């Protein structure tokens with residue numbers, strides 16, 4: 001935990017930080033690989049929600065080069081298995097996520113990211 | 124053509140029984156006919172289903188089902204029962220030639236003495252079953268149930284009323300309920316991690332059934348606390364995601380987060396997608412339309428205060444959330460929270476997704492409009508079940524996203540007061556619940 005599927009859903013939400021606030025940059029990541037159940041229906045349903053470029057760059061930053069630059073037109077089992085691995089099996093256990101726009105640091109400890117904002121950062 | 128099945132229900136959480144049946148039927152996509160005179164005060168009911176397989180699915184998933192029988196007959200006395208059973212011959216004649224069987228005779232609210240059990244069985248001899256009686260591994264089990272009225276409180280001897288039952292039922296066992304034992308499996312006291320906000324096992328299971336949890340679905344608890352509903356939803360195959368404003372609720376004291384430890388105990392750790400610390404009213408989720416269900420027990424201030432980020436304070440740098448620091452927060456009034464939750468759910472749920480949550484309320488003041496006024500366009504009530512504690516209670520409300528229109532994320536500034544359906548101010552019974560609770564629900568003079 002934090003899995004890349006979660007990283008793909010989280011944006012900086014500090015007050016006024018509305019552009020270039022996603023994807024959060026991953027810093028000092030301690031990674032773990034943990035097997036997850038493969039469910040092709042879940043993945044097919046989730047693909048339209050993915051910010052693909054953000055997923056590809058996060059995966060590459062963590063050393064996984066397996067994803068294609070674009071979502072292929074033909075979604076086959078091989079592709080889904082690769083996607084499954086990247087979305088659900090790579091975990092960031094320690095480290096931080098940093099907003100590329102305002103620089104807010106969201107620390108991750110024991111796999112749980114702290115996405116809380118300070119007083120002056122809320123709207 | 125629909126067939127009739129005799130259901131034996133647990134006498135608990137009566138008001139949840141029908142919603143659970145409908146939810147599980149909807150989950151598996153089959154029809155279920157509940158008779159108009161269905162009475163939740165009684166443990167027996169005859170329901171109609173298209174296939175025996177559907178009865179089995181219900182028995183495997185509904186926490187409130189004890190067992191399901193193929194229905195043969197019922198009567199207010201044995202004469203009536205036997206007339207009905209002779210007429211049901213087409214249903215049981217296939218078992219005559221050589222099916223091993225066993226008879227059980229049971230009383231509800233009162234036991235049936237041994238010698239009369241034997242008599243009851245002998246009176247079925249016209250069925251002429253030729254197979255052998257097998258008490259250990261019979262191919263079929265025939266059940267005869269005498270339902271007595273509840274006489275708790277009255278003074279009488281054990282078998283005083285023997286034979287004077289309200290109604291008697293007869294059928295063939297289709298399946299013993301196998302979801303009911305999960306209440307033991309998820310017992311909070313035996314859980315690797317729990318707290319004083321943990322939800323009791325049976326209710327967590329009922330909640331998971333209201334979400335239609337199943338493999339391939341993603342279910343979210345925005346006030347996850349110690350994670351009680353994550354475990355049951357994940358048990359039924361869903362991926363689950365939780366968040367809480369207070370990281371310590373999710374973590375506990377050990378280095379491995381408490382929710383993960385409990386998930387490991389239940390064998391569902393792979394399905395805990397992630398846990399995050401945030402205030403749901405200032406949430407970092409980038410888009411909506413992602414969850415199949417949201418299931419939650421919102422904070423209502425009795426044990427876990429409702430709060431949101433707020434109070435003036437100097438800047439606090441970024442830090443992990445397991446430190447004894449909690450950012451400044453301000454109270455969050457329950458009726459405002461409830462309306463915000465429905466708006467948030469409309470944004471975060473997929474179309475047809477469900478919001479399942481508890482709303483505490485003052486029993487005497489509650490009116491149906493209290494629920495109606497939390498709704499917004501595109502969100503409709505699918506079920507509403509009371510768990511009654513006397514002066515107060517809590518309602519498990521299930522709301523369905525009926526719209527496909529994508530509304531934007533709510534702004535959480537709904538402190539403009541509670542408006543009824545016709546725009547008039549109306550204070551729902553759950554408004555300021557915390558204050559009412561601590562005043563012992565005495566109305567102000």
Ligand SMILES: C[S@@+](CC[C@H](N)C(=O)[O-])C[C@H]1O[C@@H](n2cnc3c(N)ncnc32)[C@H](O)[C@@H]1O
Nearest residue numbers: 320321322346348349350351368402403427430
């Ligand atoms: C009634 S408890 C939920 C308990 C949970 N069902 C369990 O099994 O332990 C409510 C939780 O909401 C959290 N909470 C209160 N205000 C919140 C907010 N604005 N955003 C997120 N969580 C909040 C509290 O920290 C508490 O853990």
Ligand SMILES: [Zn+2]
Nearest residue numbers: 012017099102
């Ligand atoms: Zn930012």
